Amino acid sequence: MTIKDTAEEWQVTATSTPFKGAKTSVRTDEVVMPDGSVAGRDFQVHPGSVAVLALDSEDRVLVIRQYRHPVRHKLWEIPAGLLDVPGENPLHAAQRELFEETHVKAGDWRVLTDVYPSPGGSDEAVRIFLARDLSEAEEERFATADEEADMEQGQVPLRELVRGALVGELHNSCLVIGALALTAVLAGEGVESLRPADAPWPARPFEG
Structure with missing residues (x-):
């Protein structure tokens, strides 16, 4: 049996946007179900994100610690951020977030x-990248504000991140998945088997 996600779109009879924020919004769609009934579905409309698992020559991962108000926790994470504009090249966004x-x-x-x-x-x-051959950037550091002003940084062995995820000590989805x-x-086919950094991304199509 081949296991593969497939694109599919059920009929929407009506849609509204009860909330619109600076970066995301909430949309309500009235969706026709397989039995012909119509059900309301509320969901966040999101521009898309990138995350970077940056691995150094000693198999340590570059991590940051940041306060996340919705869950009332300081979480260890990997660098990540939003796509700034529709159609933005995700690699460029990932390079920007790693630097900033x-x-x-x-x-x-x-990829x-x-x-x-x-x-x-x-x-x-979310597209999660693997970044290697790390070095400190020569450009001036990016000014921090809000939650990022309190951000910590560290390098942690990959095996420690896996252990922390499995025992319930680490919870950030991109860090755990990455x-x-x-x-x-x-443990399998090796890094060379991964897709190139400019591989197509049907969920957020981009150019160049």
Whole structure:
């Protein structure tokens, strides 16, 4: 049996946007179900995100610690951020986020995995990159504000991230997915088997 997600779109008879924020909004669609009934579905409309699992020569992952108000926690995470504009090249966005949040650049980039982190309540799509050949950026550091002004940074062995995820000590979805995915890659066909950094991304099509 082939297991593969497939694109499909059920009929929408009406739609409204009861809330619109600076970056995201909430939409209500009236969707025709297979039995012919119509059901309301509320979901967050999201521009899409990128995340970067940056791995150094000693198999340590670059992580940051940031306050996340909705869950009332300081979470260890990997660098991540929103796509700024529709059609933005996700690699460029990932390089920007890695620089802005950690002042690091990478010489080797590959797609680690693509995910829908909460498809029952949001259309957010995230592309997680693997970045290697790390070095400190020469440009001036990016000015921080709000939650980022309190951000910590560290380098943690990949195996420690996997352990923390499995025992319930680490909870950020991109960190957990990225660490487990890379562990599977290293135990399997290796980094060379990963998709190139400019691989197509049907969830958020881009040019160049």
